[in-house]
Amino acid sequence: MNPIDETIAAIAPLDEAAMRDARDHQARLTKPPGSLGVLEEVSIRLAGLAGHCPPPPPEPAAVAVFAADHGVHAQGVTPWPREVTAQMVANFLAGGAVVNAFAAQVGATVSVVDVGVAADLEPAPALLRRKIAPGTADMTVGPAMTMDEVRGAVGVGIDVARGLVSDGYRCLITGDMGIANTTASAALIAAFTGLPPDRVTGRGTGVDDAVHAHKVEIVRTALARHGLPAGEGADPLEVLAAVGGLEHAALAGFVLGAAALRVPVVLDGVIAGAAALAAAALCPDAVGACVAGHRSAEPGHGAAITSLGLRPLVDLELRLGEGTGALLALPLVQGAVRVLHEVATFDSAGVSGKDAERP
């Protein structure tokens, strides 16, 4: 079996018995039932992922920032030069980006993966050099990637997830860098959800009305060029090849890799959301490992997480990517699990339950 099929075969549904235990345990803790809201649901899902209650603390955590360039940049969908992708990778490696500040804030490690940056990058300790191609081709002209490139990039994501877990990380966080990647994300989200391009295409790094309208047209053109959405029977890898990015393919592999190893993966913004739709199309049970860290300001992101059946933990109107929103949500995920480990039960603490008789 090839590494992608092998990984998919290793992914199983959430463990119902462990989720039941977690639900029962939550009901016995010294707080009104349900008072931790969405965090209770997170703790129950993580117990289901681990297969026991309480699940292991989701730490230490590592964010993997998958970086790649995009042929669709040639269509004028972003005001930023393509070179910014490589320049920001250098910034990540020097510790100077927002992702570095937020990772330091929450105690996560930053790894950067060159899966498709156009420029040659110098070796650096935190850089994984796994370039599959020097960027994608323009999706409005032909497929963005060959099937070999897609498979290669998904394989990189799987390898990175495996490597981080074998290094001892117990919570994975998605990050991305790739100028023009909100256009590819919108195309993927439209292709996987069937929603129209004007509903899922946002302003990315901040384009004006005219460029936004042009961006919607570019997404519409690319979808028409590739006969997308292709409906039920479509091969998700072919959809990725048609309109995706190398970082989207790698992120889809990263999600599959985490799910196969039953380690939670906190999703960042619209790029991760688009990639998670591809992972879910390849293997619906992979969603069980996913936590939506936040909801970004990109309209396609809300559509993607709704379609995945996920609920974002925070909404700060972020529109940056890099892994920033997911990193900010990490303490919430960790707090949700810590409750199952540390909070006393009504019995153990001698606290009267709601229906106890008054003296």
Ligand SMILES: Cc1cc2ncn([C@H]3O[C@H](COP(=O)(O)O)[C@@H](O)[C@H]3O)c2cc1C
């Ligand atoms: C300086 C800078 C730092 C960034 N960090 C993340 N992104 C984000 O913006 C890009 C996508 O937006 P669009 O599709 O509009 O080009 C991605 O690289 C994403 O990670 C950045 C963008 C810029 C300019």
Ligand SMILES: O=C(O)c1cccnc1
């Ligand atoms: O919503 C996001 O994740 C996003 C928005 C703009 C640019 N990069 C990422």
